[in-house]
């Protein structure tokens with residue numbers, strides 16, 4: 001029995017059963033480096049202060065809170081752009097550290113939950129989980145495809161690029177050469193897309209990457225979309241699943257405090273349904289909740305977005321409605 005099959009089992013607190021470990025990895029300061037707006041690095045502490053560890057204990061998880069990761073040793077003053085890429089050395093070294101930590105957790109049978117921070121972090125989290133589960137697939141829930149290459153990026157913000165690094169497409173950047181192309185195009189599926197750059201649309205076509213945009217969510221309903229998405233990346237329902245969830249997939253009325261909001265997004269229930277359905281597969285081996293930015297919008301919006309971040313995590317980790 002592989003570790004992820006053990007992980008799915010007990011969510012009751014029964015002492016005699018093997019209680020799965022949950023390592024909440026809280027990342028620190030420089031993790032806003034993949035995008036321009038300050039504050040996204042403070043999301044983890046907000047979710048923790050909102051009671052996330054206790055909430056997860058209540059649904060049967062043993063929670064290890066990794067603490068705020070410190071990256072002071074990373075030189076941030078001398079980090080000129082590479083091509084258009086902004087803060088490349090900083091983002092690369094943070095992601096490398098995250099990859100090592102997440103990889104070690106995966107190896108120890110711990111389910112790594114990473115709270116971002118900006119979505120460039122997924123280069124680290126997915127590199128980490130795939131080091132232990134090379135046959136895994138990725139479900140990427142987002143308004144954006146985050147697949148820009150050094151050639152296609154218009155903004156130069158690396159949070160719009162992690163998928164291209166994981167697929168190994170575009171001209172390689174030596175500073176990111178530690179990232180192995182662990183992800184195959186057919187093992188990736190998107191849900192929630194609605195704001196792609198022209199170059200990104202071409203890349204999706206060129207590499208035959210499956211995507212369910214908001215158009216398909218409207219057309220088929222979220223239940224069918226998740227089923228079809230799983231049929232594509234996981235037809236035998238036997239591959240480990242890494243879920244990378246950008247809160248901007250949700251409609252801005254549901255998750256307002258995020259750096260790149262796009263109207264016309266997932267409802268509260270649609271977002272939670274995705275998490276619940278993936279939990280039900282019993283195959284979840286890695287979870288990212290990214291792009292909560294507690295410095296954006298008013299206090300009510302921040303509290304709402306932080307609360308949604310917590311409840312998405314609970315849904316992905318087995319909380320049921322009944």
Ligand SMILES: NC(=[NH2+])NCCC[C@H](N)C(=O)O
Nearest residue numbers: 119144148155157159160260
């Ligand atoms: N993780 C995100 N919120 N990404 C937004 C990316 C937006 C745009 N496509 C860019 O490359 O800059």
Ligand SMILES: [Mn+2]
Nearest residue numbers: 143144246248
């Ligand atoms: Mn996004």
Ligand SMILES: [Mn+2]
Nearest residue numbers: 119142146246
């Ligand atoms: Mn994203």
